[in-house]
Amino acid sequence: MWSVPKVLILIIFRLISNFVSAETGEPKIKPFQFSTDINLGMREAVHCIVTYGEPPFEFMWFKDGQLLESIRGISYRKTDEFMSSLVISKVDADSNGNYTCRVTNSVGSDQKSAVLSVKGKKRFVCSYNLIRMGRIILHEKQQKK
Numbered sequence: 001m002w003s004v005p006k007v008l009i010l011i012i013f014r015l016i017s018n019f020v021s022a023e024t025g026e027p028k029i030k031p032f033q034f035s036t037d038i039n040l041g042m043r044e045a046v047h048c049i050v051t052y053g054e055p056p057f058e059f060m061w062f063k064d065g066q067l068l069e070s071i072r073g074i075s076y077r078k079t080d081e082f083m084s085s086l087v088i089s090k091v092d093a094d095s096n097g098n099y100t101c102r103v104t105n106s107v108g109s110d111q112k113s114a115v116l117s118v119k120g121k122k123r124f125v126c127s128y129n130l131i132r133m134g135r136i137i138l139h140e141k142q143q144k145k
């Protein structure tokens with residue numbers, strides 16, 4: 001059993017630590033998620049929203065730990081002082097991955113991640129096409145004989 005003073009100390013400690021973290025003004029990102037029913041060819045977007053902290057904020061996006069800069073079809077834009085949007089113009093099997101938004105201000109940073117997982121049969125279609133191509137090439141070679 002906890003004695004009353006211990007509980008009081010705990011409450012006071014909580015209040016102080018809340019106050020301290022409020023004072024530091026480190027950014028806090030609202031968790032975001034990709035839709036669970038994305039299919040190949042669809043457009044998808046997520047928003048990285050900073051719900052706490054002092055601007056200005058710098059936004060950075062990563063895919064599987066790599067800085068997202070020039071992946072074709074994926075772009076991001078600071079849509080507001082406290083928000084950045086990531087847009088995947090046409091989801092394909094290469095879009096799968098773990099996307100991270102990192103926000104930094106003068107006192108600290110925060111990051112949140114979400115995993116994009118597309119249901120699709122691109123690999124199957126791709127290998128099917130390769131087999132077909134192989135057949136066509138074989139066929140052409142045979143005809144040239």
Ligand SMILES: *[C@@H]1O[C@H](CO)[C@@H](O)[C@H](O)[C@H]1NC(C)=O
Pocket residue numbers: 065098099100113114115
């Ligand atoms: C996604 O990436 C973040 C940051 O690198 C990591 O902390 C997290 O565990 C990863 N999530 C998954 C499901 O791999």
